[in-house]
Amino acid sequence: MNQSVTVRLDGVSVSRGGSRVLHDLTLSLAERRIGIIGRNGSGKTTLARVIKGLLTPDHGQVRVAGLDPSARTREAAAAVGFLFQNSDHQILCPNVGEEIAFGPIQAGMDKDAAHAAVTRLLSAQGVADWIDRPVVALSEGQRRLVCLLAVLILEPRVLILDEPFNGLDIPTRRGLMAFLEDLPQQILIISHDVESLHDADRLLWLEAGKIHDDGPPPLVGPRFLKAMDRAADIRAEGAA
Amino acid sequence: MIALASASANRRGARIMRAIPAGLKLAGLALIGAGLLFVENAFALGGVFALCLVLAWAVGAAPLLRALLPPAFMLALAFVAHLVLGDWQVGLVMILRIGALLLLASVVSASTGVSEMLAVMDRVLAPLRWVGVATRPVGVACMLTLRFAPMLGARWQALGEAWRARSPRRAQWRLVTPFVISTLDDADRAADALAARGAFARDD
DSSP: OOOSOOEEEEEEEEEETTEEEEEEEEEEEOSSEEEEEEOTTSSHHHHHHHHHTSSOOSEEEEEETTBOTTSOBHHHHHHEEEEOSSHHHHOOSSBHHHHHHHHHHHTTOOHHHHHHHHHHHHHHTTOGGGTTOBGGGSOHHHHHHHHHHHHHTTOOSEEEEESTTTTOOHHHHHHHHHHHHTOOSEEEEEOSOGGGGTTOSEEEEEETTEEEEEEOHHHHHHHHHHHHHHHHHHHHHHHO | OTTTSOOOTTSHHHHHHHHSOHHHHHHHHHHHHHHHTTOOOHHHHHHHHHHHHHHHHHTTOHHHHHHTHHHHHHHHHHHHHHHHHSOHHHHHHHHHHHHHHHHHHHHHHHTSOHHHHHHHHHHHTHHHHHTTOOOHHHHHHHHHHHHHHHHHHHHHHHHHHHHHHHOSSOOGGGGHHHHHHHHHHHHHHHHHHHHHTTTTOBOO
């Protein structure tokens, strides 16, 4: 894995319906594990979508491994893997094997080779028998794993996970964390649950589309939690 | 259909059926289907029906048989109608023929992956490609239909429950607008998911 800067944003602004969602962001992301925290509507998901190339910024430039992620080329599409917040929004095929083979086939791999790659991947996870299972028969945690495998089979340089731990029970959450820890990819995790990110190398705190704080979790995490407590207090006083 | 697409894979019969190329199975199904129309003998049809039952059992398709209960009920009704209104032998021939075909079609769909079916369709559509029509989106669209059809049903049900949770009146047509809007939202998300995995990437 390339240790140099893989994600670079330069003066990136995004507007939606007249209001700025991202405000002139300039960032270099090189750390292996980066957490992006912030309140609802702070622009976390928009930032992730810009890095993946699902959204083209109104101003500024995004580069991932030197490529423009919103270019519709196979190379750019493969550079970043994106795990959607809701597994049901990501799954496109009726059964597991086809879902995981979808990306490689779109990337031009022939069907037999894709099938073999899926079989290898599932066997490595000890779930070879999932290949013909309908996705509707899987639990939420199992579906999350299928979504993750469907992204990993494309061997992206950068992995973006949008609230990956939402809706998972504690053992599944721990299992997923351990699984992510072993991945060679650079990983950006979006979350408002700062505790799940204490092992990250860097925390970015977004507030109203700007970087509010940026640093190691032991520094940024407590500040964030304190600010959240304060915000809750102010609202309680206002209501009283 | 989708619930059927998973005959237990560890049975020998299932493995054999899976190993047969999808094109061959579909062609066989079409031929047998057409052939059965010319068989009028109730004993011969009964034999075919029994063979189909054995085949369904051999691929380990017990859940498959449960899924066939509603059509079986319809067939039983049709037989009763024949019994009451006319010739019970004609009714028997009819339900044996349709029953055998239903069983056979279910066995084929349970032992054939969706991607294999799509590959057959891709070959059948090849002439369109020769005249310059892109056929790849057709396959993707079929896949998406199979994936989202049950989700649309679930969405309608969820909207109905959300309505009933807060209203004593029946929802009926009032659900149509939120249903259409949420379906369009789903379509947006599906487009994102397609883009995220390179479905719109050009070959360059």
